[in-house]
Amino acid sequence: MTGDFHDPQEALAQAKAGVPPLVRSRERWRLWAYIGLLVSDLGLLLAAFLAAGWLRDGIFPHPTTFEQAQLLLPIYFTIALYNSTYSLRALEDARFAIGRATLALLVSAALLNFVLFYAKTSALYSRLAFTLAMGIAFVLISGSRLLARRMIRQRWRDRTANILVIADGGPEIDLKGAMLVRAQQVALDPASHDPHALDRLGRYLLNQDKVIVSCPPAKREQWAWVLKAAGVTGEVVSENAHAAGAIGVTRYESAGTSALVVSMGPLGMRARAIKRGFDVVVAGGGLLVMTPVMLIAALAIKLQDGGPVLFVQHRVGRGNRLFPMFKFRTMKAGIPGVDGARSASRYDERVTWIGRMLRRTSIDELPQLWNVLRGEMAIVGPRPHALGSLAGEKLFWEVDSRYWHRHSLKPGLTGLAQVRGLRGATEQEMDLAVRLQADLEYIAGWNLWRDIAIAIRTLFVLVHRRAY
Incomplete structure (x- = not known):
């Protein structure tokens, strides 16, 4: 996405056609x-x-x-x-x-x-x-x-903010300057836990400054849940709140209704600007310093079996949108079973001897510095997981539905869970539960000094015994 403004008519046409519109950030x-x-x-x-x-x-x-x-x-x-x-x-x-x-x-x-x-x-x-x-x-x-x-x-065109109205069976809203999509026409389902469905919804929410959902009372809790997970400023329309003149709701006099504020992004614009500045400085400096190491690693991987140097896998990012995450390839070329359902174990036959060294020293994660510069990841944040990752016998989001809420911030190259030693395979549900708690704790208490402290502490856990 670029900073240029989109054509509202084009965006509306895309939305009617069921294609997530390319809404430019305002x-x-x-x-x-x-x-x-x-x-x-x-x-x-x-x-x-x-x-x-x-x-x-x-x-x-x-x-x-x-x-x-x-x-x-x-x-x-x-x-x-x-x-x-x-x-x-x-x-x-x-x-x-x-x-x-x-x-x-x-x-x-x-x-x-x-x-x-x-x-x-x-x-x-x-x-x-x-x-x-x-x-x-x-x-x-x-x-x-x-x-x-x-x-x-x-x-x-007198529109300083992007506002998206999602109509899902509630009262009709005619809000000037807002883009309207109908949930049923474009297959938006707040009750779905399918990563691809959430990715689709996340693409509609991308770069929206505010999202207003008009739905029946029975669906409000579902939409509130999914808006919190997306990390956007979200509101759910309430006719009763407007009639009663409730306090703490947003009133839209021109549309004759009010909306309950149900979610806010975890960071304001100033905090996001500071965090992004920190990411760019650290990632840019890291690439300059680590380029020789990355070139040696790439050469070693290529000489070992002639396969591709990088392993690219779609992971869940901010707003539950999927993005391609880069790593140095540490497993044998062309093998199945790399969707995350099977975590690497200590004596995993899929891992090459070069790959084992890269994993143990965390060098395999260095290409993610490019993800940081591209804006898909941050230096510090919840670590991105593969779609098929299991905790015990369950998918991560089946263990705890709050799992999706960890994606209200960009995923990180490192995080609070990692510096606490919560790494490696998730063999039991409790392995995920403690990591999720650390991620939600980090999101709730973010500040720049904590990011700096976590980044420094990461230097002391780059080599770790749970890196398989």
């Missing part, structure tokens, strides 16, 4: 819009203070007014980042955007004057120049918000 463009507004505010504030100094004393650049700008900027941006000056609503509503920016200006001006007064340095600065600068800044920033709103209407 979140990336919103992030660039926020950055654009932030940089614009920086330039406009500096320009306002420089203009005020020139208008008062005819000096350009005026040293004291420029110094005032430097003192004001960090205060302004601290307040602006926390009062929704750069937010989705600010992109959609010019009046709200101007109000938030004005509030940030007033509060930052008051705080700066308080600090200067307390430090007994306020006499060094001109009150007239400061007031003039704030007035010019208000006009410039307000104008920038009106211009930004106009550009958004032209460029984004």
Whole structure:
């Protein structure tokens, strides 16, 4: 997927034909819009203070007014980042955007004057120049918000977020700007635990900022469950909630209904941006450092039996969507039984002697750095499993239905379960249960420092006794 916007008519046509539409991410463009507004505010504030100094004393650049700008900027941006000056609503509503920016200006001006007064340095600065600068800044920033709103209407067709409405037998919803799909027409079944069915649903949910499901009360629990597993902001329509004016629901006045909020993605945009930045830096650096080792491993595999160097297998990723995961091939070429149903054992005859060395040192996992750079995996997250993986005699999701919820984040090259020593074959159901608990614990308590700590701890468990 790229960051370009899709054609809504094309997406609707694909949905009617039962083909998951290629919906482009708008979140990336919103992030660039926020950055654009932030940089614009920086330039406009500096320009306002420089203009005020020139208008008062005819000096350009005026040293004291420029110094005032430097003192004001960090205060302004601290307040602006926390009062929704750069937010989705600010992109959609010019009046709200101007109000938030004005509030940030007033509060930052008051705080700066308080600090200067307390430090007994306020006499060094001109009150007239400061007031003039704030007035010019208000006009410039307000104008920038009106211009930004106009550009958004032209460029984004007044749609700053992707909203998907899934009709599954509930009340009809006509929500402006939303894409509508009918569950029965495109075979979306929230009760199915089939990985391919969940993959299909996941592709409909891909890059959607919000998913609204209209279904009978009997199906609400099923849809709530599957939306939680997908890691999206999900809502289930409730006519009763709208009639009663319930608190904590999303009201759509134009559509005459309300929806119960039943799920939220585990990470906000800022957290995802931080996590993605960490992944790119670590994966890019890892590839640079480990390229010689990977070339030697690839040569050894090729010389051993002449078979393919890489083993590519579809695994379950974020949102329960399937993706091709890369590993160095460690088993004999052309053998059956590599779907995950049979885990590798200590004396597995399928594993080559080169493969045994690669597995024991975790070198066989290094090609997954490419998966990280491609955006399919993360450095840290729940490990992706093969579709046919068994815990005892049961498929993983048959042991615990919460298994699908571990896919609300991207799968990881390493994870909390791995650094706790929970690796190797899942011979009993309990082997999966303890790993699942670790994965859900990681998702619930994510922070960057924990990712860094897990990545460092991984270095000490690369060679492990349960690597077969």
